[in-house]
Amino acid sequence: MFDLTGKNALVTGATGGLGNAIARKLHAQGATVALSGTRENVLQELADDLGERAHVLPCNLSDAAAVDALPKQAAEAMGSLDILVANAGITKDQLLMRMKDEDWDTVLRVNLESYFRLTRAALRGMMKARWGRIVGITSVVGVTGNPGQTNYCASKAGMIGFSKSLAQEVAARGVTVNCVAPGFIASPMTDVLNEDQRSTILAKIPAGDLGSGDDIANAVVYLASAEAGYVTGQTLHVNGGMAMI
């Protein structure tokens, strides 16, 4: 099940914890991976660790021209682009009344506009091949909301609406478009929480624990697989039950 041998995947934000886990899982299932992110040395370390079937493609997602070009570079490096995982994202948290234009613009550009650009550029090859998998990494807060994150939540909710629309446009061509919405995932950010903060968060999670990068990566592998071919326009929530939507 979920064999990705012969498939070529581009993962953005591969320098982060989630992107790292996603790239590793796709690779472990047999896919060739193109790793993208801003820090080339981190990407190279991951590629070295993976060994064969790994390519490094640094890209700054706030640079529109660079984003437009990335899927093509990935297809050239790997021979085709069958799976796109748009995982890169940033936060610039601030209560709305204090939010600067720049905080809004940057988050929307990196999180949402890059998804549009990457997808548009990746689609051509997928349409021709009559096979493609687009997976956007959104967030539980894109559906539930979260104070201090109007910009981030708007970008993540935007990814979901975008994916549903595109899914309808391209479903007849064997291309699926889905999102994975992580809940609270263990990361360097959650490692520094104190015991009180930690227990407050855990009290909201029926599963009683934070999620791991692998929990998210497993969901991505499923949606990227041939087995998920009839699943499109969906958001798969992976959150230990903290929000049931």
Place this chain on the structure above:
Amino acid sequence: MSDVLERVTKIVIEHLDVEAEKVTDKASFIDDLGADSLDNVELVMAFEEEFDIEIPDDAAEHIQTVGDAVKFISEKVG
């Protein structure tokens, strides 16, 4: 012109999976050749690639038949 016609015909046959004799000058992509709106977009993109030209959206809207495509492309590639 005949070269353009030949290449356009080839793309249409391949893309829409139709028989060669159906791809006549007056054949409408949607009404006669079974294309949907997405097929039309893909055809236009395939023409752009094949002939290394740009077909703006307002022009693409008027390319409804094989003849329309051949005429537009012939004018573009001179």
